[in-house]
Amino acid sequence: MTSVQGTVVDIPTEDGVADAYLTHPAEGGPHPAVLLYMDAFGLRPRLEAMADRLAAAGYTVVVPNVFYRARRAPVLDLPEFIDAAARPAVFEALGPIMAQLTPEAAMRDAGAYLRWLESCPAAADGPVAVTGYCMGAGLSLRTAGTYPDRVAAAAGFHGGRLATEAPDSPHLVAGQVTAELYFGHADDDPSLPPEQIERLEKALTEAGVRHRCEVYPGAGHGFTQSDTDAYDRAGDERHWEALLDLLNRTF
Template sequence: MATVRGTSVDIPTQDGTADAYLTHPDDGAPHPAVLFYLDAFGLRPHIRAMADRLAAAGYTVLVPNVFYRHGRAPVVELPEFIAAGADPGLFERLGPIVGSLTPEQTERDADAYLRWLADSPLVADGPVGITGYCLGARLALLTAADHPERVAAAAGFHGGFLATEAEDSPHLLADRITAELYFGHADQDPALPAEQIDRLTKALTAAGVRHTAEVYEGAHHGFTQADTDRYDAAADERHWTALLALLERAL
């Protein structure tokens, strides 16, 4: 594993400036890019550590604060360890912020993130990969659909609301996707019940999208997040194995 260098960067967007974390092998060379979409808790030390681990495998990783319209990270003050029920007001504060991010905003922001990566001397020529967690899995699916010419691989872990009955559900864009997809679903996840997993799989299959969808038995929503009480070490390591294999194939 390579030694990495992480820095804070600002990315101009159509709607303002997105603060972000950039991490890459500390060798001065360009590497394939990975756009990392975080979960609802936002940009914080654990997310930076995950990005560093990914960068150490040979990638230039960009983690934007997707909630930048509400302020720089941390948008909401978080405890060092996030436990369900410890702060009932936390989700009340997060809910409106998460709910305000529309598919249209996501597409505009992804334009900016991908353009920034394309212009960076730390990024190798070629397509990019995406990984997303919780809310980020939804953003990964939307970005793969909106930018098929740029995205070669997209992964989503313990994603929520990926195949709802809403008119703007991400699964309805399956026919636009050319990337290879991987999903690691948690089977104890009310945000993505079995009927949505089935609906997503059928949409991707009908559209001819190369994809793998695995259900991690016994895992809860948030199983990759070690700073929460939903963390599952075995499921997390399984996620790393799947993610790195996908990126190696595609990038």
């Protein structure tokens, strides 16, 4: 297996400095870049391990702490394993932090992350790929629509609220997307009910976006996160196959 080199970096933004985890193959390079958006539980060992797995496949990966306005990672003192008993307290603490990250602020930050990758010696020239988890899936879609000249592929897994009736719903950027998209939806996910899945599919199809949206049977919201009780091994491995297929097609 390819050895990787990971480190913490600081990314200047219009609103401050975002700490991030950067990882890439230890030898060779530069490598195609991937911007990985965290879930709500934040930048932590599980996401670093996921980034390292992508790096071992030949990519330079950066995982920003999108909650940097609150504090550097870890933003919360999380338990080693997040189960149903821990969730209420965690989300109570996360509420005001998540509220700070408006779509406008998130996309200002996305521009900063992409500019930083342009000057990163470990990242190859040219467009990047984006992937995101839970809330990060929406950020992935928004980034593809906001910066179409910089994003060649974007993926999202167990995303929530991707196609609501709100005037700033993520799916409304479909008309600006030029990247190839892939979404792996959780099965029976209250944050992404069937009507939102249909609305997302319709918007992407009508906009002529190259895309595939799949529901993973039996996999609940958060199925890629092995440090939570939502983890589903089969769904996680299917996600890796789909993501690496997308990246291989793109780069």
